[in-house]
């Protein structure tokens with residue numbers, strides 16, 4: 228393995244973030260505000276935020292979906308990359324988590340771009356489909372309950388336009404996906420990874436950034 232991927236220790240990761248990521252002051256402040264949170268590990272890394280932002284710009288995304296907001300760093304990263312009339316349909320069920328992000332969304336001036344829906348994501352996505360908005364979204368980021376991923380991917384494949392991009396977080400699950408497991412979360416990720424590998428509806432690449440990120444482009 229060592230000849231394929233660098234061993235990114237703390238020193239090298241710090242260098243990478245220092246030289247490879249441009250953060251808005253509100254992003255830095257939101258990371259600081261989340262650092263001491265007991266669930267801080269649920270926040271994506273700043274390098275992942277920068278990747279999502281760049282992808283949004285590369286594909287010219289305007290309408291985006293986020294499933295799993297936590298304290299709002301990824302929504303902030305994407306919103307900053309969107310044009311003025313862009314939108315993040317931000318789905319989460321935890322009001323306390325998302326409340327941590329809101330002052331920082333305001334500080335960055337992106338609150339009007341973030342349409343926060345506090346409800347089960349499937350409910351929100353199904354309502355979008357029922358409202359005839361299939362094919363109207365450009366980008367989706369999935370980072371929520373792992374057993375729900377398959378349902379989220381299926382909804383996003385309907386809601387995205389051809390050429391739209393889905394980013395799926397935690398697909399390597401600390402390495403546990405590569406071994407037999409009885410964990411429901413691990414098995415859900417294993418099943419999804421196996422399904423997407425040969426799914427004719429998408430082009431894909433799985434990247435070892437963060438805890439593993441799959442990029443799937445809708446054909």
Ligand code: CA
Nearest residue numbers: 269370396397
């Ligand atoms: Ca995650």
